[in-house]
Amino acid sequence: MFRKKLWVMAAFSAALSGAVAAQPVPQLTLHDGLTVPQLGCGVWELDGREAYASVSAAIKLGYRLIDTAQYYQNEAETYQAVLDSGIPRSEFFITSKLNPHYSSEQEIRKALDLSLQNMGGTIDLMLIHWPFGADELAWKIMEEYVRAGKFKAIGLSNYHPDALRRMLKIATIKPQVNQIEFHPYNSKLDELVQNQELGVTVEAWSPLGAGRQKVMADPVIERIAKAHGKSTAQIILRWDIQHGVITIPRSRNPRHLQENIEVGDFELSEQEMRDIDALNKNAALWDI
Ligand code: NAD
Secondary structure, three states: OOOOOOEEOOOHHHHHOOOOOOOOEEEEEOOOOOEEEOEOEEOOOOOHHHHHHHHHHHHHHOOOEEEOOHHHOOHHHHHHHHHHHOOOHHHOEEEEEEOOOOOOHHHHHHHHHHHHHHOOOOEEEEEEOOOOOOHHHHHHHHHHHHHOOOEEEEEEEOOOHHHHHHHHHHOOOOOOEEEEEOEOOEOOHHHHHHHHHOOOEEEEEOOOHHHOHHHHOOHHHHHHHHHHOOOHHHHHHHHHHHOOOEEOOOOOOHHHHHHHHOOOOOOOOHHHHHHHHOOOOOOOHHHO
């Protein structure tokens, strides 16, 4: 069910910096009270130069949530785009992810410290990228980094509810976010509810099915897009928002970046939400 959210003009500072003002971006409150833009941009598969260009263009359009990872090898360039925007760092919400293949305390600390060095000494949200390796040890170290003010929040990625519950048992700081594959062909609504009941906000990775035509050109989504005069990408991103999910579409294309952030001026009906929910095939990306 769609609950009305507080809508804030995240484009305000873009306007101040001379960029074209975008539509309002909805804000979500995480379980500890931290406020986060509900829509941002991801930089997976972008090399450093592409990440810099994409994030720079996105910031001008009003994006303030940016999602990178150690695995993407573009943390420093992503952060440089934030610095070069001239917009105060405090207006951004930057996420990175720990590569969980490190097994010793020393290796984990070294990896976390490198991310901090790449990204100006503080990170808004640090996630454990996958539920592998010494993740419980990594969590304890990340909790220490929160207490030291190096991370504002910490969370998980790709954690099935059983794995999430395992982490909740050892956590003294509860995960804020679980970033999981979430798109109309793999909407995991049962998992979404379980995360929400545990007080953990779901963030959608590959919200557009990584651009797969089957998802983007699905006839049901096309029908709804036509009815609203919107693109299929906008319909999917709006569906995420109405489900209370944070969404982070990726694009190198400024026209797509603009389209993706313009999802604040319409609302899907409950029937349209159900129609998109019904497209679920539990199909992971590699099966589409
Ligand atoms: P996505 O679902 O955002 O789709 C990206 C593709 O869609 C690109 O090919 C892009 O050109 C195309 N696209 C974007 N906007 C479009 C539009 N308006 N019209 C038409 N095509 C459009 O895929 P993604 O990059 O896999 O996922 C988004 C982000 O999620 C990543 O960049 C990354 O930050 C994160 N991610 C995290 C994990 C994880 O394990 N935690 C895994 C995958 C991705």
